[in-house]
Amino acid sequence: MDAKDLKVVNKPVVKMDSMGLACGEPAFTDDVEFKGLLTAKILWSPHAHARIKKIDVSAALKVPGVKAVLTYKDLPRVPHTTAGQGYPEPSPYDTYTLDNKVRFVGDRVAAVAAETPEAAQEALSRIKVDYEILPAVLDTAEAMKEGAPVIHDEEDSKNIPDAKHNIAAKFEFQVKNGEWFKEADFVFEHTWSIPYLQHCALEPHVTIAHFDNAGRLVLRTSTQVPFHVRRIVAQALKIPVKKIRVVKPRIGGGFGSKQEVLLEDITAALALKTGRPVKLEYTRKETFISSRTRHPSRVRMKAGVKKDGTITDAAMEITLNTGAYGSHALTVMMCAGSHTLPMYRIKNNIRFVGKSVYTNMPVAGAYRGYGATQGFFAWECLMDMMAAKIGMDPVEFRKMNYIKLGEGSPVFKAMGEGREGVEQVITSTGLFEAIEKGVDEIKWTEKKAEYAKQTGPIRRGLGAACMMQGSGIPEVDMASATIKMNEDGSFNLLAGAADLGTGSDTVLAQIAAEVLGIKADDIIVTSSDTDITPFDVGAYASSTTFISGGAVKKAAEKVRDMIIEVGARILDEKKEDLRLECGKVVSKSGASCPLSEVANTSLYYYNQHQITASASHFAQSSPPPFQANFADVEVDTETGVVKILDYVSCVDCGTAINPVLAEGQNDGAVLNGISHTLSEEMEFSSNGTPLNASFRRYKILSAADTPRLRTFIIPTWEPAGPFGAKSVSEIGINGPLPAVANAIYDACGVWLFDAPFTPDRVLKAIKQRR
Amino acid sequence: MMKDKNPHFSFRLSCLVNGQETEREIESSRSLLEFIREDLGLKGTKEGCGEGECGACLVLVDGKAVNACLMTALQLQGKELVTIEGIKGRDGGLHPLQKTFMAEGAVQCGFCTPGLIVASEALLRRNPRATLGEIKLELTGNLCRCTGYEKVLSAVEKAKKLL
Numbered sequence: 001m002d003a004k005d006l007k008v009v010n011k012p013v014v015k016m017d018s019m020g021l022a023c024g025e026p027a028f029t030d031d032v033e034f035k036g037l038l039t040a041k042i043l044w045s046p047h048a049h050a051r052i053k054k055i056d057v058s059a060a061l062k063v064p065g066v067k068a069v070l071t072y073k074d075l076p077r078v079p080h081t082t083a084g085q086g087y088p089e090p091s092p093y094d095t096y097t098l099d100n101k102v103r104f105v106g107d108r109v110a111a112v113a114a115e116t117p118e119a120a121q122e123a124l125s126r127i128k129v130d131y132e133i134l135p136a137v138l139d140t141a142e143a144m145k146e147g148a149p150v151i152h153d154e155e156d157s158k159n160i161p162d163a164k165h166n167i168a169a170k171f172e173f174q175v176k177n178g179e180w181f182k183e184a185d186f187v188f189e190h191t192w193s194i195p196y197l198q199h200c201a202l203e204p205h206v207t208i209a210h211f212d213n214a215g216r217l218v219l220r221t222s223t224q225v226p227f228h229v230r231r232i233v234a235q236a237l238k239i240p241v242k243k244i245r246v247v248k249p250r251i252g253g254g255f256g257s258k259q260e261v262l263l264e265d266i267t268a269a270l271a272l273k274t275g276r277p278v279k280l281e282y283t284r285k286e287t288f289i290s291s292r293t294r295h296p297s298r299v300r301m302k303a304g305v306k307k308d309g310t311i312t313d314a315a316m317e318i319t320l321n322t323g324a325y326g327s328h329a330l331t332v333m334m335c336a337g338s339h340t341l342p343m344y345r346i347k348n349n350i351r352f353v354g355k356s357v358y359t360n361m362p363v364a365g366a367y368r369g370y371g372a373t374q375g376f377f378a379w380e381c382l383m384d385m386m387a388a389k390i391g392m393d394p395v396e397f398r399k400m401n402y403i404k405l406g407e408g409s410p411v412f413k414a415m416g417e418g419r420e421g422v423e424q425v426i427t428s429t430g431l432f433e434a435i436e437k438g439v440d441e442i443k444w445t446e447k448k449a450e451y452a453k454q455t456g457p458i459r460r461g462l463g464a465a466c467m468m469q470g471s472g473i474p475e476v477d478m479a480s481a482t483i484k485m486n487e488d489g490s491f492n493l494l495a496g497a498a499d500l501g502t503g504s505d506t507v508l509a510q511i512a513a514e515v516l517g518i519k520a521d522d523i524i525v526t527s528s529d530t531d532i533t534p535f536d537v538g539a540y541a542s543s544t545t546f547i548s549g550g551a552v553k554k555a556a557e558k559v560r561d562m563i564i565e566v567g568a569r570i571l572d573e574k575k576e577d578l579r580l581e582c583g584k585v586v587s588k589s590g591a592s593c594p595l596s597e598v599a600n601t602s603l604y605y606y607n608q609h610q611i612t613a614s615a616s617h618f619a620q621s622s623p624p625p626f627q628a629n630f631a632d633v634e635v636d637t638e639t640g641v642v643k644i645l646d647y648v649s650c651v652d653c654g655t656a657i658n659p660v661l662a663e664g665q666n667d668g669a670v671l672n673g674i675s676h677t678l679s680e681e682m683e684f685s686s687n688g689t690p691l692n693a694s695f696r697r698y699k700i701l702s703a704a705d706t707p708r709l710r711t712f713i714i715p716t717w718e719p720a721g722p723f724g725a726k727s728v729s730e731i732g733i734n735g736p737l738p739a740v741a742n743a744i745y746d747a748c749g750v751w752l753f754d755a756p757f758t759p760d761r762v763l764k765a766i767k768q769r770r
Numbered sequence: 771m772m773k774d775k776n777p778h779f780s781f782r783l784s785c786l787v788n789g790q791e792t793e794r795e796i797e798s799s800r801s802l803l804e805f806i807r808e809d810l811g812l813k814g815t816k817e818g819c820g821e822g823e824c825g826a827c828l829v830l831v832d833g834k835a836v837n838a839c840l841m842t843a844l845q846l847q848g849k850e851l852v853t854i855e856g857i858k859g860r861d862g863g864l865h866p867l868q869k870t871f872m873a874e875g876a877v878q879c880g881f882c883t884p885g886l887i888v889a890s891e892a893l894l895r896r897n898p899r900a901t902l903g904e905i906k907l908e909l910t911g912n913l914c915r916c917t918g919y920e921k922v923l924s925a926v927e928k929a930k931k932l933l
C-alpha cells in the first residue's frame with residue numbers, strides 16, 4: 001500500500017466536532033445543567049509542610065446551604081497515585097484523597113459542597129485547622145541530604161524507593177564497551193535546567209459527579225484517561241468499578257495535565273456523601289498551583305567526540321523535582337533518556353542516572369514532551385558544542401550521527417517507561433529529508449555566510465536541533481474499538497480513545513472510512529464513555545493515532561470481511577472478487593450493491609445478524625517520529641532581548657492521517673516550546689508560595705508575540721502504523737529550547753543553560769563572556 | 771448554580787440578547803458571564819480565567835468585544851448583547867469566520883474558539899480590511915494553547931474575503 005492509493009486517509013477532512021465548537025454548542029464538561037447541582041470547593045494548605053493536629057468543621061457545617069464538609073477523617077485511607085497510567089502503575093502510591101498531612105502550599109486540606117459558590121467559600125473560611133508546622137524543603141539537592149525533612153514519612157505509602165532521602169524514583173543503566181572517554185579527542189560537560197512550567201490548557205480542570213437513574217455514580221470529567229479515572233476512583237474510594245461510569249465530553253486541552261486523577265475522587269466523595277450532583281472546577285489560580293506542572297530539571301550531560309565527528313561516549317545524569325507527590329516521577333525521568341539517547345550513534349559507552357526527588361513544592365506530572373523536553377535541551381546543545389569544537393557544520397554533524405533506517409540502540413531495550421524497554425530498530429525515517437527541507441526553508445547556507453560578516457550590537461544567528469519521540473508505549477499500551485453498521489450504510493465507531501481537542505475522533509473516523517470505502521462523515525464517532533466504548537489506556541505517550549488507530553483499523557477490517565460475506569451472497573459472486581468502494585460492494589465483474597442493501601439484508605432478510613466487530617491493538621514497537629527544527633534569531637547584545645525571526649519545523653510522522661490536523665498539532669507544540677524558551681517560569685516565595693499564578697503574570701505567547709512559525713510534514717511510511725502513520729502530538733515541543741539556544745550561540749557566542757532565555761539571563765551570559 | 775436573589779440588590783435588566791428582547795431580575799453583583807452562562811443558559815461563552823486575561827468569555831456589547839467576566843450583567847442595560855450563539859452568516863447559516871475556522875483547522879480543542887471568533891468579528895466589522903498585523907494585535911486578548919495561532923490567523927485572513 002502506498003499513500004497515493006489512499007482516499008480518505010492523508011486528506012484534510014474537516015475536524016468533525018469543529019462546527020459545533022465554532023458555533024458555541026454546549027460540548028464541554030460544564031456546558032450541561034444538572035438539577036440541584038452543588039458547588040464544591042477545596043480548602044488549600046497555606047503551609048509548605050505541616051501536620052493537621054486538629055481540624056474542626058462544625059462552624060462550616062452551620063453555614064446555610066452547606067451540604068457536606070469532608071476531611072481526612074471522613075474518607076478511607078488508601079495510598080494511590082494520581083498518575084493515569086496502565087495498571088499496576090509504575091508510580092509510587094503516595095497520595096491520599098485527603099490526608100492529615102499537607103506537603104506543599106496548595107495541597108488539599110478539606111472539601112466542601114454547598115448550594116452556592118458563596119456558601120461553599122464561606123464554609124471554607126470557617127474550617128478551623130490547627131497545624132503543626134514542619135520544616136520544609138524546596139530544593140532537590142537539600143531534600144536528598146541526610147537529615148532533611150522527610151516528606152513521605154507515612155508508613156503506608158508504597159513503591160517509594162528511598163523515602164528517607166525523599167527519592168521518589170531512581171533508575172540507572174550503562175552500556176560499557178571499554179574505558180570512558182578513552183577515544184574522545186574532546187570532552188564536554190555541562191548542566192542544563194528547566195524551571196516549573198504550566199500546561200495552561202484553556203479549560204480549567206473540572207468534574208461533575210452525578211447519579212444515573214439506577215443510582216450509579218457518573219463522572220463527567222475533563223480527562224485524558226477515562227478508564228484510568230474509573231479504576232483509580234474505585235480504588236481510592238473503595239467502591240466497585242461497576243458502580244462508576246466515566247464520561248469524557250469535549251475537552252478544552254490537556255497537554256498531560258489531565259492524565260491525572262485530580263478532581264474526580266473528591267468530587268465523587270462529595271456526591272456520595274450528599275446524594276446530590278456536585279461540580280468541582282478549579283479556578284485558573286488553583287489550576288496553576290494545585291494541578292500539575294512540568295518537572296523542573298537539572299540535566300548534567302557529558303559527552304566525548306573524535307575529530308572526525310564520531311561520538312564516543314555519552315552520560316546523562318538527571319535530577320527531576322517531582323514536588324510533593326511522585327506522580328509520573330519514574331516515567332518522565334526515564335523518558336528523558338529513553339527518548340533522547342538513541343537519537344545519535346554513540347560508539348563506546350552510554351550511561352544514564354536519573355532521580356526524581358520530593359520537595360514541598362507543587363506537584364509535577366505528565367507534560368507534552370514527557371522528559372524528552374528536558375533531555376533534548378541538554379543533548380542537542382551539547383551536539384552543537386561538539387560540532388563547533390571539531391569545526392563541523394552542526395547540521396552535517398547531526399546527519400553523520402543520527403540513528404538511521406534499520407539501526408537500533410541498546411537504550412531501547414534498557415529503558416522503557418518505568419521498566420525495561422523493548423528492543424527495536426528504526427523502520428521508517430524521513431529525518432534526512434526533514435533536515436534538507438529545513439536547511440532550504442530557513443536558508444541555512446546563505447544566511448550562515450551572511451551572518452558571518454556581522455558587526456555591531458544586534459546579532460543574528462541560526463540554530464538547529466533534531467528530535468525523536470515515541471508512538472505509544474510498546475508492550476504496555478492497549479486500545480480497542482467497536483464498529484457497527486446501520487441500515488443506511490453508516491457506521492458507529494465506539495472508540496475508547498480520548499480526544500482531548502487533538503482531533504483524534506476525526507483521525508480514527510478517517511482510518512475506519514478508508515478501510516470501509518466510505519466517506520469519513522459516514523462514521524459516527526462516540527469516544528471515551530466507560531459504559532459504552534471498549535477500553536483504551538487514554539490519550540498520552542503520543543499513542544492515539546498509532547495504537548488506537550491500529551485498533552480501529554483492525555475492527556474495520558473485520559467489519560469489511562463481514563460485509564463482503566453478505567455482499568457475496570447478494571451479488572452471487574466469490575468473496576475474493578469483492579472490494580468496498582464508494583459506499584458499495586464492488587465486484588471485479590463490475591456488479592455492485594450499496595452498503596445499505598448489505599445492512600438491510602443482514603438486519604432484516606437473510607441469516608439475520610448485526611454486522612459489528614471489536615478489535616484491540618497492542619504494539620510491539622514504538623516507532624519514533626523524527627523532526628528537524630531550525631531557528632533564525634536576533635539577539636540585542638546590549639539589552640539581552642532575543643527575537644525569533646523565523647522558526648521552521650519539519651516533522652516525519654509517517655503518513656499524516658489528516659495533514660491539516662497534524663500541522664496544527666505541530667504548530668501548537670512548537671509554540672508551546674517557544675513560549676517555554678522565551679518566557680515561561682513559575683516563581684515562588686521563599687516558603688514555596690507561587691507568586692505568578694495567573695495568565696497576566698505567567699506569560700504564554702499571544703498571537704502578536706508569535707514569531708513566523710512554519711511546519712512542514714515530511715511523508716514516510718511506517719510499516720507498523722495504521723496506513724503508515726506514526727505519532728505527531730508531542731515531538732514539536734522539544735525543539736525550540738535547544739534550537740534557539742544554539743542560534744543564540746551562533747549569533748553572539750554565548751551558551752544559555754537555564755530556561756527561559758530572558759533578557760537578564762542573556763545579558764548576564766554575554767557579560768560573563770566579556 | 772444560581773445565587774439566591776437578594777431583592778434588596780436586584781434590578782430589572784432589559785437588553786437585547788442575540789436579537790431578542792430580554793428582561794430579567796438581576797442582582798447588582800452578578801457578572802455578565804454568569805448571566806450569560808447560568809441565567810440565559812448560553813454555554814458557548816467560556817470561562818478560562820475569570821480575570822480578563824484569556825478572552826474565552828469574549829462577547830459583543832453594542833458591537834464591541836468585551837470580556838464578559840469583567841462586566842456586571844446590569845451594565846448591559848439598554849444595550850445589545852451578541853454571544854457566539856448569535857454570530858451567524860447573512861443567510862442565517864454559518865458565519866464566514868465559522869466556515870474558515872473549520873476549513874483552516876483553526877479549531878483544535880475549541881475552548882478558545884468562540885472568543886476568537888467574537889474578537890475577529892468585532893475587528894472585521896470595524897475594519898473589514900484589517901491587515902495581518904492588525905489582526906494579531908486585536909487577538910492578543912485571546913489566548914490559545916493548542917493551535918500556535920497559525921491556522922487561526924489564516925482563518926481570519928480568509929474570512930475577510932468572504933464577508
Ligand code: FES
Nearest residue numbers: 820822823825839
Ligand atoms: S474568562 Fe474572561 S478573560 Fe478569561
Ligand code: FES
Nearest residue numbers: 879882914915916
Ligand atoms: S483550540 Fe484549544 S485553546 Fe485554542
